[in-house]
Amino acid sequence: GAVVSQHPSRVICKSGTSVKIECRSLDFQATTMFWYRQFPKQSLMLMATSNEGSKATYEQGVEKDKFLINHASLTLSTLTVTSAHPEDSSFYICSAWTDPAGNSPLHFGNGTRLTVT
């Protein structure tokens, strides 16, 4: 069964508005979650590492003011796309290790398809 739940699965918003995507770990605590972006027929690109109780770590080229990450609890990380534009339309996927020491595989949410009109 799914161990990482992502919501919503699909969202359409108007240009200039903000959208929040939630990622929850089910039945385990995730001190670290990862946010990926996937363009059509392309690979997953790591955007940022979400750390519970501290600031997220962003990958090079990812605007931290555009993609706000909040990891307020051990089971919830949120990604907010601020002032969304059509070029932000993409598939966003979160993931987490069930075992932070690395003895488990990385589990993925079902993804959120964002369309900005």
Added chain:
Amino acid sequence: AQRVTQPEKLLSVFKGAPVELKCNYSYSGSPELFWYVQHSRQRLQLLLRHISRESIKGFTADLNKGETSFHLKKPFAQEEDSAMYYCALRGSNYKLTFGKGTLLTVNP
């Protein structure tokens, strides 16, 4: 820096034929390699990881440190194997870096 290369974007084989999806990596430390599979409209799922050395759905992959490769193989492809396959590397910082993926199509 860690990098994963999957040289084939598309791979098409006939049912029953052997299949090999190539993966090469670049990493200065001791890597951990994974293969993930994504069927149409489904989430990414772990297929196998090199440290477990197990075979899943007939797929195997051997880590070759000399050639820095982790190719995925299956002796007899099935139609249900048609999917997107991603090779991934995890470094010491627990970040997972993905290759660009190979779309496997198994024809009847």
